[in-house]
Amino acid sequence: MAQPTAHEHQVTSEVGRLRTVLLHRPGAELKRLTPRNSDKLLFDAIPWVGRAQEEHDAFAQALRDRDVEVLYVTELLQDALEYEVARNEAISDVLSDHRLGDQLRHVVEGYLRDLDPEDLSHTLIDGLAHEELKTGHGLVYRLMDRLDFVIDPLPGLLFTRDNSAWIGDRVAVTSLAMPARRRESALTGLIYAHHPRFAGVEPIYNPALEHVEGGDILLLSPGVVAVGTGERTTPAGVERLARQVFTAGLAQTVLAVPIEQQRATMHLDTVCTMVDVDTVVMYPPIAHSLTAFTVTAANGDLRVSEPRPFLEAAAEAMGLDRLKVIDTGLDPVTAEREQWDDGNNTLAVAPRLAVAYERNIETNAQLETAGIEVIRISGSELGSGRGGPRCMSCPILRDPPPAV
Numbered sequence: 586m587a588q589p590t591a592h593e594h595q596v597t598s599e600v601g602r603l604r605t606v607l608l609h610r611p612g613a614e615l616k617r618l619t620p621r622n623s624d625k626l627l628f629d630a631i632p633w634v635g636r637a638q639e640e641h642d643a644f645a646q647a648l649r650d651r652d653v654e655v656l657y658v659t660e661l662l663q664d665a666l667e668y669e670v671a672r673n674e675a676i677s678d679v680l681s682d683h684r685l686g687d688q689l690r691h692v693v694e695g696y697l698r699d700l701d702p703e704d705l706s707h708t709l710i711d712g713l714a715h716e717e718l719k720t721g722h723g724l725v726y727r728l729m730d731r732l733d734f735v736i737d738p739l740p741g742l743l744f745t746r747d748n749s750a751w752i753g754d755r756v757a758v759t760s761l762a763m764p765a766r767r768r769e770s771a772l773t774g775l776i777y778a779h780h781p782r783f784a785g786v787e788p789i790y791n792p793a794l795e796h797v798e799g800g801d802i803l804l805l806s807p808g809v810v811a812v813g814t815g816e817r818t819t820p821a822g823v824e825r826l827a828r829q830v831f832t833a834g835l836a837q838t839v840l841a842v843p844i845e846q847q848r849a850t851m852h853l854d855t856v857c858t859m860v861d862v863d864t865v866v867m868y869p870p871i872a873h874s875l876t877a878f879t880v881t882a883a884n885g886d887l888r889v890s891e892p893r894p895f896l897e898a899a900a901e902a903m904g905l906d907r908l909k910v911i912d913t914g915l916d917p918v919t920a921e922r923e924q925w926d927d928g929n930n931t932l933a934v935a936p937r938l939a940v941a942y943e944r945n946i947e948t949n950a951q952l953e954t955a956g957i958e959v960i961r962i963s964g965s966e967l968g969s970g971r972g973g974p975r976c977m978s979c980p981i982l983r984d985p986p987p988a989v
């Protein structure tokens with residue numbers, strides 16, 4: 586395996602040229618979704634899995650066509666699981682589930698220990714159904730429904746943005762808020778801890794800390810981080826992350842940005858993403874109502890400003906006269922439809938070059954009118970989990986952004 590070189594992992598902005606990205610190609614874990622469990626597993630529809638894979642392959646290819654190196658969670662996880670210590674950690678994490686009880690825990694442990702790294706990585710992601718375990722023993726197992734999972738599948742892993750986020754040359758292994766997604770960061774944490782590609786990387790955050798999800802973290806400019814707080818990232822999570830990044834010298838300003846606690850706006854990146862060093866695309870109804878508390882370090886503690894309009898606070902922290910907004914200018918119904926379908930969730934591959942779902946016709950037209958080149962991908966199936974190109978990608982290496 587290739588040895589890491591200096592700056593193989595470094596992300597200081599949303600828009601510097603993207604060099605390396607971590608994706609998860611959806612697989613058998615999506616085949617576990619049924620109308621019975623999709624709410625709990627945070628999908629709004631039952632995806633056609635083969636088509637979702639085709640859409641995802643096209644997304645990955647669009648990135649490779651722009652010379653972006655695409656890494657896959659499954660491949661990195663398999664490599665990491667070659668190491669005994671990583672296998673033990675992965676298995677212990679699964680066994681810590683209190684639903685199992687001692688007897689079933691013992692059976693599950695035996696089952697997992699017999700798997701080779703490839704099968705183990707699939708089981709960790711795809712989950713394990715009651716009927717697949719084929720044991721008749723034990724109270725818990727016998728009381729479970731035949732369709733229950735002994736190990737829950739992780740369909741949310743598709744959204745690699747949320748379970749880890751790079752800030753500078755450090756990674757935040759996040760603390761996911763929704764029970765259905767918590768185990769994801771155990772897997773990404775394992776990759777960063779044990780895969781030789783990440784040797785020497787020291788995470789600045791871990792899943793035991795207050796809830797923080799990557800979709801809420803926006804690297805506005807080097808040293809300026811906006812963190813949404815709403816349905817997922819808690820105020821305590823923002824505070825903890827601010828302390829961590831200040832202590833590590835990764836930022837001088839954190840903007841805490843309250844967002845509405847509802848599914849449509851589950852993360853900051855569902856309503857606002859960056860497409861240039863001084864330009865965001867934003868959901869019109871919130872563009873001028875979003876506020877931010879500016880958080881800075883002060884004598885070993887945190888100084889917190891009064892709330893101000895987000896656009897003003899962000900521009901000031903970034904040293905800009907103003908932050909330009911691509912105000913999609915849509916009628917309210919179209920805007921609401923396109924926001925729901927992740928029209929605001931763009932992934933910048935470079936300044937003024939962004940990946941977006943093709944279905945958001947009007948938002949994409951507005952982006953182009955503003956001079957942004959749009960790489961359209963289809964997402965009819967991928968979008969059933971409520972996430973767009975930014976949610977589906979975790980940048981690991983970007984060039985520094987150009988000066989404004």
Ligand SMILES: NC(=O)NCCC[C@H](N)C(=O)O
Nearest residue numbers: 627744800852970971972976
């Ligand atoms: N950053 C994002 O907005 N990620 C999308 C996550 C979708 C996933 N189904 C969830 O509800 O957590």
